[in-house]
Amino acid sequence: xxxxxxxxxxxxxxxxxxxxxxxxxxxxxxxxxxxxxxxxxxxxxxxxxxxxxxxxxxxxxxxxxxxxxxxxxxxxxxxxxxxxxxxxxxxxxxxxxxxxxxxxxxxxxxxxxxxxxxxxxxxxxxxxxxxxxxxxxxxxxxxxxxxxxxxxxxxxxxxxxxxxxxxxxxxxxxxxxxxxxxxxxxxxxxxxxxxxxxxxxxxxxxxxxxxxxxxxxxxxxxxxxxxxxxxxxxxxxxxxxxxxxxxxxxxxxxxxxxxxxxxxxxxxxxxxxxxxx
Amino acid sequence: xxxxxxxxxxxxxxxxxxxxxxxxxxxxxxxxxxxxxxxxxxxxxxxxxxxxxxxxxxxxxxxxxxxxxxxxxxxxxxxxxxxxxxxxxxxxxxxxxxxxxxxxxxxxxxxxxxxxxxxxxxxxxxxxxxxxxxxxxxxxxxxxxxxxxxxxxxxxxx
Numbered sequence: 001x002x003x004x005x006x007x008x009x010x011x012x013x014x015x016x017x018x019x020x021x022x023x024x025x026x027x028x029x030x031x032x033x034x035x036x037x038x039x040x041x042x043x044x045x046x047x048x049x050x051x052x053x054x055x056x057x058x059x060x061x062x063x064x065x066x067x068x069x070x071x072x073x074x075x076x077x078x079x080x081x082x083x084x085x086x087x088x089x090x091x092x093x094x095x096x097x098x099x100x101x102x103x104x105x106x107x108x109x110x111x112x113x114x115x116x117x118x119x120x121x122x123x124x125x126x127x128x129x130x131x132x133x134x135x136x137x138x139x140x141x142x143x144x145x146x147x148x149x150x151x152x153x154x155x156x157x158x159x160x161x162x163x164x165x166x167x168x169x170x171x172x173x174x175x176x177x178x179x180x181x182x183x184x185x186x187x188x189x190x191x192x193x194x195x196x197x198x199x200x201x202x203x204x205x206x207x208x209x210x211x212x213x214x215x216x217x218x219x220x221x222x223x224x225x226x227x228x229x230x231x232x233x234x235x236x237x238x239x240x241x242x243x244x245x246x247x248x249x250x251x252x253x254x255x256x257x258x259x260x261x262x263x264x265x266x267x268x269x270x271x272x273x274x275x276x277x
Numbered sequence: 278x279x280x281x282x283x284x285x286x287x288x289x290x291x292x293x294x295x296x297x298x299x300x301x302x303x304x305x306x307x308x309x310x311x312x313x314x315x316x317x318x319x320x321x322x323x324x325x326x327x328x329x330x331x332x333x334x335x336x337x338x339x340x341x342x343x344x345x346x347x348x349x350x351x352x353x354x355x356x357x358x359x360x361x362x363x364x365x366x367x368x369x370x371x372x373x374x375x376x377x378x379x380x381x382x383x384x385x386x387x388x389x390x391x392x393x394x395x396x397x398x399x400x401x402x403x404x405x406x407x408x409x410x411x412x413x414x415x416x417x418x419x420x421x422x423x424x425x426x427x428x429x430x431x432x433x434x435x
Contacts, residue, residue: 119427149427176422178338178349183377186338186352188421194291194356210426 006243009049009094012037014087015069020155024075024120025085026061030068032092037070041102042127043234043262046070047242049094050087054080057239057257059124060098064131070095073123073155099242101262103128104232108204111230112140114196116217118147118189118209122155124234124261125208129163140203142169143196147189147213150175151182170196189213190220200226208234215272218265231265283308287383290331291356292407300400303393308383319359319374326363326370328384332356335380339372350422351415352377358411363387364394364404 011032018026031037040046040060049055062071076085087093105128113132117125132139144163148154154173164171172192174185185192189209205221207214214233221231237249237256244258252271254260283305287293293301311330313319319330322342336354340347350372353359362368364387394401 147427149425153427174352176425176427178352180340180347180349182349183336184352185336185354186349188418190421191351191418195354212421212424212426216421 006096007241009047009055009096010035010037012070012093012095014089014091014093016089017085017087020073021153023077024073024153024155026071026073027084027087027093028062029070029072029093029095037068037095038098039067040064040070040098040127042105042131043103043124044098044100045124045239045242045261046072046095046097046099047239048072048084049096050080050083051092051094053083055094055096055240056080056084057099057242058084059234059261061123061126062130064127065134070098073120073126075120097242099257101260103206103234103262104204104264105131109138110140112199112203113142114198114203114205114221115142115144116146116189116205116207116209116214117144118213119149119153120155121207121209121213121234122146125206126156126159128206133163133166136168140168142166143198144169144171145189145192145196146171146173147192147209148173148175150177151179151184172196188216190216193220193224198224198226200224203230205231206234207231211236211272218272228266228269229264233263233265233268234261235263235268236261283310283383286333287331290333290383292331292358292411294407296403296407300403303397303400304385304404307385307389307393311382311384313376313380313382315376315379317376319376319380320370321373322370324370326360326365326368327387328360329363329387329390330359330382330384332359333381333383334378335382336377337380338375338377340375341372351418358408360387361408361411364390364408366391 012029013032015028015030020026042064045057045059047055048058058072061073074081074084076082115125132142160171174187174192178186207217235256239257240246240248242257244255249256287305288301332355334355336352338349339351340349
C-alpha cells in the first residue's frame with residue numbers, strides 16, 4: 001500500500017442502519033462505486049470519513065466471513081458520530097482501512113476463550129465471536145462477560161440471548177445501574193467472575209472496554225492465576241491517521257493505530273496506569 | 278435439611294473457603310434452610326438486621342427506595358452472601374432485598390452467630406475474616422461503579 005492509497009478513502013454507501021440502543025446504531029456499508037470493499041480481520045478498525053464533517057476511527061463489528069459488506073456499531077457522542085448515525089441508506093461515507101492488529105484467534109485454537117466486554121467495547125469483539133462460533137470445533141468453552149451502564153445500553157440483545165443457548169457457551173450480562181424491571185445482574189463486570197468456571201492455564205482472554213474497566217478485569221484475571229501472556233486488550237486512543245504518521249495515538253513506544261489496537265497485556269502493562277499518558 | 282447434608286452443603290459454599298472443618302460443623306449447627314418465592318422481600322430497609330444468609334440458589338436484588346423510584350444497586354446469587362450487617366452489633370438494614378427468582382438459602386441468626394464469635398475467638402476471627410473479604414469485594418465493586426466508566430467521553434463530571 002502506498003502512502004497515498006492508505007490516506008485516500010474508498011467510496012462506500014450505507015446499505016442499512018439498525019438502531020441498537022437509544023444512542024448507538026449499527027451501519028452496514030457496501031461498495032459505492034463498484035470497487036469491492038476490503039476484507040478485514042476480527043479486531044481491526046476503519047477510518048470513516050464524512051464529507052464536510054470529519055473522520056473517525058470505528059471498529060468493525062460485522063462478520064469477517066461476509067464479503068462485500070463492512071459493519072460498524074457507532075455510539076453518538078459528538079458531532080461526527082452524530083452525523084454518522086443519522087446517515088440514511090444510500091448515503092455516501094468514505095472508508096479507509098481496515099487497519100490494525102487482530103484478536104489472536106489462530107494462537108487461541110484449542111483453548112477456552114473468555115471474552116470480557118464493556119459498553120460499546122462489545123463491537124470489536126463481535127467479529128471474533130462470529131469466527132469462534134463458525135469454527136466451534138477449534139475452540140473450547142466460550143464465556144462472554146458483558147457489562148453496560150444500564151439495561152438500555154446493552155448492545156446486540158437478540159444475539160446475546162441466542163448465544164447464551166449454545167452448547168459450551170456461557171453469556172453473562174450485568175449493568176451498573178438497573179431499574180426494577182431489569183431481572184438480570186447488577187454490578188460491575190468483575191462481579192460476574194464468581195459465576196464462571198475459569199481454567200486459567202487453558203484460557204485466552206480478549207478484553208475490550210473503558211481502560212479503567214480493563215485494568216480491573218486484568219487484576220481479577222491475574223488474581224485467578226491467568227498468565228499475562230494469554231490476556232489481550234483492545235486499546236483506544238485518539239487515532240487520526242491510522243498508519244503511525246501523526247503520533248496522536250502514541251502510548252509509550254506503541255502507536256495504537258499501527259501496532260494495535262489489539263495488544264498482548266504484557267506489552268501494555270507498563271503504560272496502562274501511567275499518569276497522563 | 279439433615280445435619281450431614283448441611284455440613285456438606287456448607288463446606289462447598291464459596292464463603293466458607295479456608296474455614297476449618299470444626300468451624301463448618303459449628304456453623305452447620307446454627308444453620309437452617311429457608312425458601313423465598315419470586316418477588317418476595319427477604320428484608321426491607323429499616324428492618325432490624327436479624328439474619329445472615331448464604332445463598333444456595335436464586336437471585337436477590339438489593340434496592341433502595343427513593344420517592345417515586347427504586348434503585349437496584351446490586352444483584353447477588355448462588356454462592357454469595359446476604360445480610361452481613363447482622364454480624365455487627367444491632368443494626369438496621371440499609372437496603373431492601375427482593376427475590377428476582379425463587380431463592381433457597383441457609384440462614385443464621387445474627388445474635389447466635391455473634392454469640393458464637395464471642396465465645397470462640399478463633400472461630401470468630403475466621404468468620405469475620407471471610408465477612409471482611411465480602412465487604413471489601415463489595416466496596417471495591419461499588420467504587421468502580423461510582424467511577425461510571427461507561428459514561429460518554431467528554432460528558433461533565435458529576
